[in-house]
Structures are given as structure tokens and as C-alpha cells.
Amino acid sequence: MNITTILYIEDDHEIGSWVTKDLAERGYEVVWLTSGEEAVDKAAGSQLAILDVMLPGLDGFTIGQRLKKAYPSMPILMLSARTSIDDKLQGLQFADDYLTKPFHPDELAARVEVLLRRFFAHVSEPTELKHLLVYENENRIVNRLSGEEIILTGKQFQIFSYLIRNLGQILTKEQIYESVWGETYLEGDKTLMVHIRYLREKLEQDPASPEIIETVRGVGYRVRK
Amino acid sequence: MKINELVKFRKSRKFRNSLTSRYLMIIMIALLFLQISLPFTALIYFFYENLTKSSESVQGKPYPDALALEKMWHQEAKNLDGRLGEQINESLLRLWQTYPHSKVFWVDRNNKTQLRMPDQGDIPEVWNTADIISFMKKYTDADPFTVVAFIGDQENKGQGFMVFQLPRELMKGSSVAGNNTAFYGIAMSVMFVLFIAISWLFFSRIRRRLLRLESAMTAPRDNGIPAPIELKKRDEIGQLEAAFNHMIEQLEESRQREQEEEQLRKQLIASLSHDLRTPLTVIRSHLYSLQKEQLTEQGTSSLALMEMKISDLATLIDNLLSYNLLTSGRYTLSLETRDVLRIVREGAAAWYPVWEKEHFEVDINLEDDPLMWSVDEQWFRRILDNLFQNIVRHAKTGRYIGIWTEKREGGAAILIADHGQGMDAASQSKGAGIGLAIVDFLVKEMRLCWEVDSSEKGTTVILYHENLNKI
Incomplete structure (x- = not known):
């Protein structure tokens, strides 16, 4: 697998060197800039951008918008000490995630991973889930125990890959429905539940006590590693 | 203007x-x-x-008007003063020939009718007083136009009188x-x-x-202020319009000033947040580096405590600044009708990993039907975050969080419960107050109500809509 390059813009040297070091230890190549003037030029070849907001010269919002315009398929994570709702909303107009300082490096790494998975499913290796091996780029799921391929219908696969793209996160039924069907979820609609039941029948070893697609009672569903 | x-x-x-x-x-x-x-x-x-x-x-009106005819007739009568009957006859005949459509006759001093032109049968041969009166009555101000003149133009001369009659339609100025x-x-x-x-x-x-x-x-623009009116006239209504425009201008100015102040305050708070949180991030980065070192058990637990305090401090800064921004009156919530249960579910989904990590028993039981309240979605999330955070921080001992809806008169209420030691016990935790103060402020701003039912066995927060009756 190719090394993922991350563009990181941070004017504070202590934080910058720490994050750069930490991400490098996690196997990423980091291009660290202390101001945003050259961001668009240097971003070529990067798969993801992490931006601070308060920077000398151009602020992170402006840089982010320019990057998004130049590289629409590059995920952007805002990493800011500005925590107000307005800042978050402004950031999320173009950015794909917003993390506030002080942050735990594990959380940053987790969010980077989620973003990369969401944007570049095709570059990732097959995902191992209990007894399953999921080749997301090939739309193929193999039962490791029996070696058999599991065939899903279109909607079933869409639901499952949405859950995998947000691995470890709990998704509400509204979020899943609206992402897969592209329509507003109407309360009381049982379509999703029916699909999940069929999905479990195909995926789970014991559909009565599911291990792959976990039900979080009262909240939604989750697929964990 | x-x-x-x-x-x-x-x-x-x-x-x-x-x-x-x-x-x-x-x-x-x-x-x-x-x-x-x-x-x-x-x-x-x-x-x-x-x-x-x-x-x-x-068009057939060959004769002068009444005044001229009357004058002419009297003049002729004057001219005939003292003339003999023959002469009068001759003179009248001549006049009749001048006015061929007229009727002319005269009566001598013995009340005998003399010349009648043309021959008129309705004129008496000899006039007595009654005849004269009835004639005068019949023709005064009537058609035909009639002029009676004493010969010599004086009654007392006793020379008789002469009469001239002409249909009015033949006279000028004789419209009816x-x-x-x-x-x-x-x-x-x-x-x-x-x-x-x-x-x-x-x-x-x-x-x-x-x-x-x-x-x-009554037609406000997007900014909520009506547009100024084009002035056309300078009368009283024009002045009213000018005064109205002036008022709008002042409104716009004050609105702009307000927005500038809000912007300024937001800017200040953003800078403060940045300046306070950046050093915290640096401290945390060093803590993280330290954690990788070989440490004694006491050292590890000290680091864990420091890390927790850093999180507390970060939350406190956030709450303090939010509270300042909100209560300055320079911040406007954008209220929209939203399904709050959906927001609660999404909030719970975000907090779920934290609860799992802390080994909480999570009991979520929300109604399937949407619960539509008029809220500012972002700030409603903030209410939930502050309540959930409080539970994680201060009710950890209970290892329980329950979120459910309860039917009440007029709608549903949202209940968030823990099995901690109650709010009083939590008061030792610094910073709990400001988080709840924000909840209180936001709840009121969104026209919601909240009640806290706290005892040593736990705390239950009840959120409901204002118009809902209490249990």
C-alpha cells in the first residue's frame, strides 16, 4: 500500500512538530507548513489536509476553501482552538471534519482514518470483520471460514458499505436511510429495519445474536472492527 | 436621508x-x-x-328681436301723432308690407277697428272695455309677439291705438x-x-x-426592516414618508451597529479561545510524550489526572466563552422547527463510545414519533452535550445513563437520568455551574422548560415544551 501524504498547516511550532512526529509514527508522510500562502501548490500529491484556523496571513477557512476548490476530492480536517458553534459551522461548510484543541492524538488519528476510508475506499486493503473479508472496491464480501462469497442486493450493499465507511461510529436510522435512499426519513418507516434483517441473515453466523451489525438500542447501528 | x-x-x-x-x-x-x-x-x-x-x-328668422320691434312700433305711433285716418291707414299698410308676416290693425278714437292687415276675423269691429282687457290678457307675453301703442304714443291724446303682432319664431332671440x-x-x-x-x-x-x-x-425585506419609500410630493404625506424613511435609516444603522458589535464580540471570543487553548494543547502534547516514557505507577496516575484536568479546563473555557457570548445579548439563536428526538439520538450516538469506555449502563428509549420543537439545532446539541458531559464528569459513580421520553399532557417530555450522587454532591466539581447556566439560558431562549429532580440516588433532568402542563 502506498504511503498516505497529509498536508498539515500549523503556525505553532510545538504543536506542529508534535503532530507531525505523531502522524509520522503512525505511518503517514506529513508535509508541514507554518502558513497557508503556498498551501495550494504544496497540496499536490497529498491525500488529506489538516488545517489550523488562526494563522498568520490567510486564515484556515480561506485556505480550506481554496484547497477544496483546487482539489475537490481531498478531505479537509479543521484542527482549531476556536470552539464556538459559529466557527464549527463555518468550517464545516467546506471541511469534512472539525476537531477542537486540545485534542488527543489518538482521536486525531482515528478521524484521519475515517476520512481516508470515506474518501479513498479503493486504496484501502480488504477490511477484516470477524469472519468476513470485505473488498469494498470490488463490491465483494467473502466468508473467511467457508471461503464462500456472499452476494448482497444493491440496497443491502449500500447500507453495509455506509456502515463500514463509518467504522466504529454509531449511525442513527435517519442517517443511514437518508444516505442510502437520498430521501428524508419518515418516522415509522420500517424499510431500513427489514433490509437490516435480511442483511444479517446473509452476513451473520447467528442472525439471532448479530456480531457484525450491532444494534445500539434506542440510537442506531454500528459496525465495529 | x-x-x-x-x-x-x-x-x-x-x-x-x-x-x-x-x-x-x-x-x-x-x-x-x-x-x-x-x-x-x-x-x-x-x-x-x-x-x-x-x-x-x-334660416327663416327675418325679423329683429322684440326690443327693436317694440321701439320701432312706438316710434311709428309717435310719428302718426295728429294724422288723419287715411294717412294712418297708408302708413300702416306700408309698415305691414315691410313686415309681411305680421298682423297689423288700428282702432280709432271711437273704438272702431280701422285697417286690418291681413283681414283678421277674430278682431271685434267695435271695441268695448271688456274686449280690450281680454285682448291684452290674451297677448301679454304670449305668442305671437304683440305690441300695442297709442297713436301719438300718449294715451291721453285720444287718437286711438295701433297693434302689431308677429309670430315669435320669426324673430331673432326668440327661443322659448x-x-x-x-x-x-x-x-x-x-x-x-x-x-x-x-x-x-x-x-x-x-x-x-x-x-x-x-x-x-408592513412588507419587511430580508433583514426584517421595510424598504424606504420613494419621495414624490412634498405635502403632509410626503413628510410622513420622509419621516418613515428617516426612521428606517436609523433602524438600519442601529441594526448594523448591533451586528458589528456581535461580530466584534465573536472575534474577541474566538481569539480568547485560541489563546487559551493553544497552550493547553502544547501541555497536552507534552503529557502525551511523557506517557510514552517509563513511569512509576504514581507518575502514570498523576499524568492521567493532569490530562483530565486539562479536558476540564478546556470545557470550562468553552463554556465560559459561550456563556459570555450568549448572555451579552449580542447573539441571536435561529429557531427552526426540528425533530428533537433525532438530535437526541445523534447526540447520544456521539457520546456512546465515551459511556462505553466508562462502563455506563445505557438505557435509551425514545418514541418513534418525531417530537417537533422550535429550536436552534446547534445550541440544542449544546444543551445535550452539557448535560451528558455533566453526567460523565460528576455522576460517574452511578455508571448509568437513561434517556427516554414520557407522555405528558399536550406532548412529550425528554428525561435524562443518572444514578450519581446528585447535584449537591457534584458541587465539589468546579465548572459544573457554568455548564448548567448555559443549559438554563438556552432552554429559556428556546422557550423550553427544564426541571431537575436530584437526590442522593441520582439526578433526572426533564426537558419539555413551555406550553406543556406539569405532571
């Missing part, structure tokens, strides 16, 4: 620009209506007559009195209708402008 322009505008008002002057003018017209209109119509009539006169002689009345009537009613039309126009235009003003005042 600036104030001095408004003053200038006010000063520039002149009497002729005022509605009062225009109204007074209409009243004056009304008062002078009769006095002016009568001579006016007469004048029109006169011109009309003059215009038609020239064509009348051609009825025609005249009709003309005046029509002229008067035209003027009356004109007067009504002018008054109606005057008031309908005032009314239209007032309505325009009203609709301009």
Missing part, C-alpha cells in the same frame, strides 16, 4: 405644497360654485347665441323660455359632477398614497 436633509425638507414645505391648501381650494370652489358658475354659463350661452345668430336670418332652462340645468349638472369628480379624485389619491405607505411599512 440624513437629519439635516429632513429638516431642509420640512422647511421647504410651502403652503402651495400642502394638502390643506389643496383642500381649501376645493372648498372655495364649492362655495363660489353658484356665484361663478351662473355668470359663467350665461357667458357660454351668450357666445353660443352670437355664434348661431348669423345663421338665423338665413324652456330651452334656456334646459341649457342652464345641463351646464349646472356638468359643473356639479365635475366638482364631485375633483373631490373624489383628491381623496382617492390621498387614500392611495396612505395605502402605499401602509403596505411599504
Whole structure:
């Protein structure tokens, strides 16, 4: 697998060197800039951008918008000490995630991973889930125990890959429905539940006590590693 | 328009620009209506007559008007003073030939009818007093036009009298009195209708402008302030419009000032947040590096405590700044009708990993039906975050969080419960107050209500809509 390059813009040297070091230890190549003037030029070849907001010269919002315009398929994570709702909303107009300082490096790494998975499913290796091996780029799921391929219908696969793209996160039924069907979820609609039941029948070893697609009672569903 | 322009505008008002002057003018017209209109119509009539006169002689009105004929007849009578019967006959015959359509006769001093031209059967041969009276009665102001003159033009001369009769239709200026009345009537009613039309126009235009003003005042633009009105006239309504525009200008200015202040405060708070949190991030980064070192057990637990305090401090900063921003009155929530249960579910999904990590028993039981409240979605999430955070921080010992809905009269309430040691025990935790103060502030701003039911066995927070009756 190719090394993922991350563009990181941070004017504070202590934080910058720490994050750069930490991400490098996690196997990423980091291009660290202390101001945003050259961001668009240097971003070529990067798969993801992490931006601070308060920077000398151009602020992170402006840089982010320019990057998004130049590289629409590059995920952007805002990493800011500005925590107000307005800042978050402004950031999320173009950015794909917003993390506030002080942050735990594990959380940053987790969010980077989620973003990369969401944007570049095709570059990732097959995902191992209990007894399953999921080749997301090939739309193929193999039962490791029996070696058999599991065939899903279109909607079933869409639901499952949405859950995998947000691995470890709990998704509400509204979020899943609206992402897969592209329509507003109407309360009381049982379509999703029916699909999940069929999905479990195909995926789970014991559909009565599911291990792959976990039900979080009262909240939604989750697929964990 | 600036104030001095408004003053200038006010000063520039002149009497002729005022509605009062225009109204007074209409009243004056009304008062002078009769006095002016009568001579006016007469004048029109006169011109009309003059215009038609020239064509009348051609159209069979060969004789002069009554006045001229009367004068002529009396002159002739005067000329015949003292003449003999033969001479009078001759003279009248000549006159009759001049006026061939007329009837002419005369009566001598013995009341005997002499010359009758043409021969008229209805004239008595000999006149007695009764005949004279009945003749005079019959022909006074009648058709044919009749002139009676004493010969010599004096009654006491006793020379008899002579009579001249001519059908009025052959005379100039002899329209029947009825025609005249009709003309005046029509002229008067035209003027009356004109007067009504002018008054109606005057008031309908005032009314239209007032309505325009009203609709301009009640139609706000996107910024919630109505648009200024284009000034057309400088009368009283024009001044009202100018004053209205001035008011709008002041409103816009103050709105702009307000927005600038809000912006300034947001900027200040953003900088503060940045300046306070950046050093915290640096401290945390060093803590993280330390954690990788070989440490004693005590060292590890010290680091864990420091890390927890850093998180607390970060939350405190966040809450403090949010509280400052919210309570400054410079922040406006954008309330929209939303399914709050959906927001609660999403909030719980975000907090779930934290609860799992802390080994909480999570009991979520929300209704399937949406619960529509008018809320600011972002700030409603903040309410939930603060409540959930409080539970994680201060009710950890209970290892329980319950979120459910409860039917109440008029709708549902959201309950968030823990099995901690209650709010009083949590008071040792610094910073809990500000988080709840924000919850309190936001709940009130969104016209919601909240109750806290706290005991040593746990705390339950109940969120419900204002119009909901209490249990």
C-alpha cells in the first residue's frame, strides 16, 4: 500500500512538530507548513489536509476553501482552538471534519482514518470483520471460514458499505436511510429495519445474536472492527 | 436621508405644497360654485347665441328681436301723432308690407277697428272695455309677439291705438323660455359632477398614497426592516414618508451597529479561545510524550489526572466563552422547527463510545414519533452535550445513563437520568455551574422548560415544551 501524504498547516511550532512526529509514527508522510500562502501548490500529491484556523496571513477557512476548490476530492480536517458553534459551522461548510484543541492524538488519528476510508475506499486493503473479508472496491464480501462469497442486493450493499465507511461510529436510522435512499426519513418507516434483517441473515453466523451489525438500542447501528 | 436633509425638507414645505391648501381650494370652489358658475354659463350661452345668430336670418328668422320691434312700433305711433285716418291707414299698410308676416290693425278714437292687415276675423269691429282687457290678457307675453301703442304714443291724446303682432319664431332671440332652462340645468349638472369628480379624485389619491405607505411599512425585506419609500410630493404625506424613511435609516444603522458589535464580540471570543487553548494543547502534547516514557505507577496516575484536568479546563473555557457570548445579548439563536428526538439520538450516538469506555449502563428509549420543537439545532446539541458531559464528569459513580421520553399532557417530555450522587454532591466539581447556566439560558431562549429532580440516588433532568402542563 502506498504511503498516505497529509498536508498539515500549523503556525505553532510545538504543536506542529508534535503532530507531525505523531502522524509520522503512525505511518503517514506529513508535509508541514507554518502558513497557508503556498498551501495550494504544496497540496499536490497529498491525500488529506489538516488545517489550523488562526494563522498568520490567510486564515484556515480561506485556505480550506481554496484547497477544496483546487482539489475537490481531498478531505479537509479543521484542527482549531476556536470552539464556538459559529466557527464549527463555518468550517464545516467546506471541511469534512472539525476537531477542537486540545485534542488527543489518538482521536486525531482515528478521524484521519475515517476520512481516508470515506474518501479513498479503493486504496484501502480488504477490511477484516470477524469472519468476513470485505473488498469494498470490488463490491465483494467473502466468508473467511467457508471461503464462500456472499452476494448482497444493491440496497443491502449500500447500507453495509455506509456502515463500514463509518467504522466504529454509531449511525442513527435517519442517517443511514437518508444516505442510502437520498430521501428524508419518515418516522415509522420500517424499510431500513427489514433490509437490516435480511442483511444479517446473509452476513451473520447467528442472525439471532448479530456480531457484525450491532444494534445500539434506542440510537442506531454500528459496525465495529 | 440624513437629519439635516429632513429638516431642509420640512422647511421647504410651502403652503402651495400642502394638502390643506389643496383642500381649501376645493372648498372655495364649492362655495363660489353658484356665484361663478351662473355668470359663467350665461357667458357660454351668450357666445353660443352670437355664434348661431348669423345663421338665423338665413334660416327663416327675418325679423329683429322684440326690443327693436317694440321701439320701432312706438316710434311709428309717435310719428302718426295728429294724422288723419287715411294717412294712418297708408302708413300702416306700408309698415305691414315691410313686415309681411305680421298682423297689423288700428282702432280709432271711437273704438272702431280701422285697417286690418291681413283681414283678421277674430278682431271685434267695435271695441268695448271688456274686449280690450281680454285682448291684452290674451297677448301679454304670449305668442305671437304683440305690441300695442297709442297713436301719438300718449294715451291721453285720444287718437286711438295701433297693434302689431308677429309670430315669435320669426324673430331673432326668440327661443322659448324652456330651452334656456334646459341649457342652464345641463351646464349646472356638468359643473356639479365635475366638482364631485375633483373631490373624489383628491381623496382617492390621498387614500392611495396612505395605502402605499401602509403596505411599504408592513412588507419587511430580508433583514426584517421595510424598504424606504420613494419621495414624490412634498405635502403632509410626503413628510410622513420622509419621516418613515428617516426612521428606517436609523433602524438600519442601529441594526448594523448591533451586528458589528456581535461580530466584534465573536472575534474577541474566538481569539480568547485560541489563546487559551493553544497552550493547553502544547501541555497536552507534552503529557502525551511523557506517557510514552517509563513511569512509576504514581507518575502514570498523576499524568492521567493532569490530562483530565486539562479536558476540564478546556470545557470550562468553552463554556465560559459561550456563556459570555450568549448572555451579552449580542447573539441571536435561529429557531427552526426540528425533530428533537433525532438530535437526541445523534447526540447520544456521539457520546456512546465515551459511556462505553466508562462502563455506563445505557438505557435509551425514545418514541418513534418525531417530537417537533422550535429550536436552534446547534445550541440544542449544546444543551445535550452539557448535560451528558455533566453526567460523565460528576455522576460517574452511578455508571448509568437513561434517556427516554414520557407522555405528558399536550406532548412529550425528554428525561435524562443518572444514578450519581446528585447535584449537591457534584458541587465539589468546579465548572459544573457554568455548564448548567448555559443549559438554563438556552432552554429559556428556546422557550423550553427544564426541571431537575436530584437526590442522593441520582439526578433526572426533564426537558419539555413551555406550553406543556406539569405532571
